[in-house]
Amino acid sequence: MSLALLIEQLLNGLQLGVMLFLMAAGLTLIFGVMGLINLAHGSLYMVGAFACAIVAAATGSFWIGLAASLVAAAAAGAIVEVTVIRRLYDRDHLDQVLATFALILVFSEGTRWVFGSFPLYLDIPPLLQGAVPLPGGGQYQLYRLAIIGVGIAVAIGLYLLISRTRLGMRIRAGESDREMIAALGVDIKTLYTVVFALGAALAGLAGALVGALQSVQVGMGEPVLILAFVVIVIGGIGSIKGALFGAILVGVVDTMGRVLLPQALSLMLPPSQAGLVGGALASMLIYIVMALILAFRPSGLFGAQS
């Protein structure tokens, strides 16, 4: 493999990782602050993509669509938090898994009811079309670079939010002691709704950004949900830093595995066979990595070790 291709594939892995980070950051934030496992996070991703596609089609502007996706996902998140999620904070993980599993069914069929069964159209904005040259003679798509940029911006933003602002202070306090911040006079209910909506908005943002690359359709959130869980478990649940690291690890391992495993096997097997076996192994790779990491660090890479 040439250097240019290698760089391109690493960037692809990085871009996939950044995407996963946008999902995982919300998940891990919600778990860290409220102790909640939210399987319906993928549904909020879908809401973001649908909102962006519909608004972009109506207005002709991807950017308005992007704004709409943030608003729609945050609103959907807030509504779900107030009506359902709020009742789950005191429950065990089992109830949370089940209730949010039920929410997936509701969201998926509800979306299909409203928007129909056919996939929607969403394209990247003209401003971000085209490619930029890479060192070594290759080139890389501008839009994907922009996604990487957004991911880095969100990571910095979250870091600043949590370490520098009053909201962040409250979030950190909430992580350590719910009763204490209630005693401090912070309206904990509102805080939780805000955090949940923030996580939802990040998922919606990811959905909208990816919607321009992929197919906007019902069920699009489920594969990415499972990956996002893999990410936060590898990184250590509740740790934003862990989510970032885990996301990039998963993105790069998955991409490079898909590319390299079949090629490595083709040294030993006929190409058709190498493709099949390599593909099979590549699809299992990140789960193998996850199991290995948890076997040695049961609370993830950046999780609090008990």
Add this chain to the structure above:
Amino acid sequence: MKATGAREIIANATIALLLLAVPLAASAMGEPFYVTLATRITILALAAAGLNIALGLGGLVSFGHAAFFGLGGYAAGIMAAHAFNAEPFFLGLDSTTSMPVIWLVAIVTCGLVALPIGAISLRTSGVYFIMITLAFAQMIYYFANSWPAYGGQDGLPIFIRNTFPGVNTAQPLPFFLLCYAALLLALLMFWSLRNSRFGAALQAARQNSVRVSAVGIAPFNVRLVAFVISAMVTGLAGALFADLNRFVSPSMLSWHMSGELIVLIVLGGIGRLFGPVAGAMLFVLLEHFLGGVTERWQLFLGLILLGVVLFARGGLLGMIAGKARHG
């Protein structure tokens, strides 16, 4: 306390009789489909009863039990396929269509696979345990999906239902009765486990694992044994399910299946003897009748589930028989 205990016993007896009586009546009335539906309930209840050992007694939220359900199914499917093609099965041994042998293979396979999965997963706890069991199941799912030998995503048909000595398994009713007997045996085992010394240690480990180690019992060992037994029962259910559908495919291994098994238990009542049975009845009937009424049935199924989790804690049996008590 006595009254709620008695109510639960009556509820259990009613459920057990109903599950037996409906297919008998349906068969007599020439409605074989309702026998098939009852068989489906019975097998799903068996699978969930297996999970209930880990989840209900041990508090181990395994989000990967579909792995064992599917492995059991593949054991039946693969052996039937080899027998159908008259090929040797393993180490030159002849394959067979005899259910007892297939069940044994399914149970042993699941036990052997559950042992390392459990040993690694049980190093973690809480959400990590949920997710690592999911990860193992996904590994097996993707493997089955992309491995070409046994049909991959298309799955593996079982052209002729496997056999049981002295029973005509091709007929719906005898096959149902076999499954029903297996379910009763599994429930008997669950009951016996729950009340045994092992069950005491397992349940205590769920309530307070620090306490359990402080009296000198290693929670890890107890949980690992529970996880393996649990997987074996679910694997047996998988083998029966494959024979019921005359088909096995990776969708038996998918994370939705793992979710459904948990749903069955919670619908019925966690840790209760007949929780999985009540849950499976409710779930299959909901799926069947909602599916008949509207194509948006998944929406309503979701809403009903949500309602149960939020407002009917303790599941169906919890509503009928009140809070569960331990000796």
Add this chain to the structure above:
Amino acid sequence: MAEPVLTIRELEKSFGALKATDGVSIDLMPGEIHALIGPNGAGKSTLIHQVSGSIKPDRGTIHFLGQDMAGLDVAARARFGLARSFQTSSLAQEFSALRNVMLAVQAKQGSSLRVFRPVMRDRSLIEPALAILERVGLAGRAHVPAAELSHGERRQLEIAIALALEPKAFLLDEPMAGMGPEGSKVLTGFLDDLRHEAPILLVEHDMDAVFALADRISVLVYGRIIASGTVEEIRNDPEVRRAYLGDAA
């Protein structure tokens, strides 16, 4: 003089910059109650955790009945004969008092992988457990779930579970905490007898109980033992008075 039952030598444990245990050495002799006192945050609980095996020390050794405890986990140490009670009660909440004690009896018998025979019909478990509940005065509450017991009753149940293990030494972490004066008095009398079954390493805040019971006292401040001796010696130690007893004495 007899061999010590429990020997702690030069134990050290840090959490980040904080030295929670700093060169602690303690002997527990047969038949004695050795009290460990000190202000909040002195590292008493951390020490108990290290002895019972739930926290691994950075340095130092713990020998119990002549055996090095390093590498043994909580369950293994318990099987070896080291019984502990918890500062805040740690019980199987859904189980009755009886079943909590039965669990300890079964652990002592080493038979936790038996999967047949219902425990509630097993006289070899029920009878010893009931006898112990009788001894701690909980017989009348045997069938009440632990979650519904009063605070004092839970402390009694903690002791009962420790007793059921027939240990070679007790580690009792604030057994008097939250008990009324009456309850403390009864428990003090009970522990006074208990020392003849096995020696006790006692962490306790209730100074009346400590002075009434202890054969020897070690005073722990900021992870270090600043004084160790008989009740009289500790009462009169100026450093202890200054650092800890201060106003109380």
Add this chain to the structure above:
Amino acid sequence: MRSILATGLLGLSLSVSGLANAEPVKIGVITTLSGGGSGLGIDMRDAFTLAIDRSGNEDVELVIEDDAQKPEMAVQIANKMIQSDNVDLMTGIIWSNLAMAVVPSVTAQDVIYLSPNAGPSALAGERCHPNYFNVAYQNDNFHEAMGQYANEDYKNTFILAPNYPAGKDSLTGFKRFYEGELAGEIYTQVGQTDYAAEIAQIRSSGADSVFFFLPGGMGISFMKQYAQSGLDIPVMGPAFSFSQDVLPAVGEAALGVKNSATWSKDLDNEANKAFVEAFTEEYGRLPSVYAAQSWDTANLILSALEKASPDDKEAFRAALKEADFDSVRGEFAFNTNNHPIQNVYIREVVEEDGELTNKVVATAFEDHEDAFAQDCSM
């Protein structure tokens, strides 16, 4: 027509089974009506009910249920339809893996099944069955046509498909007729949504063309990302990723792409014109290839019903086998294995009145037979 949509209630199905002679013909339709793949099932159902409706045949009753794209669910519904609803015929399944789960057990219970879409090779060859009629295609057909057509222009094609049996059949089918070199052969993950890594490999492979089979959302994602990458190597594939149900979601990226199918909206025959007009009028959208195949399935059944009753299985099978109906695909006949002998066309994606659609540009095969017929001993 007495169409009881989605009948699931025992009462309703019992109420019609009392009458002896005037008993209507019951057709069980199992298709995907919920979840991500429901677009295909809905087109299938809509065309099928429309065809029955327009025929004016009052004696056909439909029982329609959703399989949620789950094989176990489909098996359960099939059992219900046969054992409880006593259907005479069954149809509707979109996906190969569901067909593999349902068809063997349905045909074994002596019920006739007509496939409106899936055509796994196992059911065409060794496991063929007199009760199984495939009205759509054998799975390899579209890919074979694309392989044949690629010979005209290309020497070095890069091929990719998902890592599952239909994907393997696809690439095998393509290679069966393609004579040039392969620049690469990749199996992607099922349900994969990002193809950046694969597109980078294509770019560096020196291929002169790309053949892909990625049904559903996978194909939409691939086409969009391919166009966005700026790669200008020509792409081709079977019609699934360029069918009317997904074209709006792919957008302009699809313009000019050659794809293979047995049907196209602009095929010049009377039956097709009537079909396109009826479908567009009724539902306000253009029909997809799945709709066309279902329409044909319904009309095949109607044609056979005029000659025989499903109660006489032997006669009814013979009537079906004659394929005496006006197919929207033109010439249509059944091979020995009950699979179609038909033309396979090459279509090109074009824009018509502001809407993306396909037009036929070439005929890859005339009266094409599948490769498995000789394995079928029927």
